[in-house]
Amino acid sequence: MTCVWCYAFSRRFVRAKAAFLHSTMSGHGHGHGQGHGCGCEAEHEPAERGLEYGLYRRIDLEKLQCLNESRDGDGKLVFKPWDQRNERDKYVDSDADEELLFNIPFTGSVKLKGIIISGENDDSHPAEVRLYKNIPQMSFDDTGREPEQAFRLNRDPVAELEYPTKIARFSNVQHLSIHISKNFGAESTRVYYIGLRGEYSEAYRHEVTICNYEASANPADHKVESIIPQTNFIS
Secondary structure: OOOHHHHHHHHHHHHHHHHHHHHHHOHHHHHOOOOOOOOOHHHHHHHHHHHHOOHHHHEOHHHOEEEOEOOOOHHHHHOOOHHHOOOOOOOEEEOOOOOEEEEEEEEEEEEEEEEEEEEOOOOOOEEEEEEEEOOOOOOHHHHHOOOOEEEEOOOOOOOOOOEEOOHHHHOOEEEEEEEEEEEOOOOOOEEEEEEEEEEEEEOOOOOOOOOOOOOOOOHHHOOOOOOOOOOOOOO
16 A cells, blocks of 8 residues: 555655745845745645646546446546536445446546545545556456555545555556445445546557458459450452
């Protein structure tokens, strides 16, 4: 399991240090007017993270499946823009038990670098997630196999915690399966947002032309008109 606290602490330390250095270097700028040298790392971060979490646009939503969703089609709703991640009108609930299985086809090839999973701030929040790659039409019967990576989750109602993936294992992903195997003890699981961070490359189609060549000609297939020369006799 990946330690998300170490990763989150290191990111916050780096950002705090960068903001401190920037404010120190641009301190004179504030003295000349309010419009100079904002230097606020936090103000620029949301826009940058919004771009980083743009892989939802590369999902083939028409083919996306969510198994054990309580209402058909709700699983597609949690893949949404970064600035909508905290909206509560779109979500998915599990049905028979706490498990959910998302089968996510991409329109090209993805290098997955991180994932955010946000739910309600109660026991219905996902507690464990398992990631699989390139297994189209995956079912719950297939979840017994070893995942590419698994995470123990913390409650994250504001979608702040990113779980970094092992990039070497997720460098060529055309299909991603996300198995939420348990929550914190509720009968059903609720998910508001799933964010995917990474890189995308277009899928190229290579057309193959098949040519048939004859080993030997078949006279029956090739009609040859007989030409009878006309001879003019001079008597």
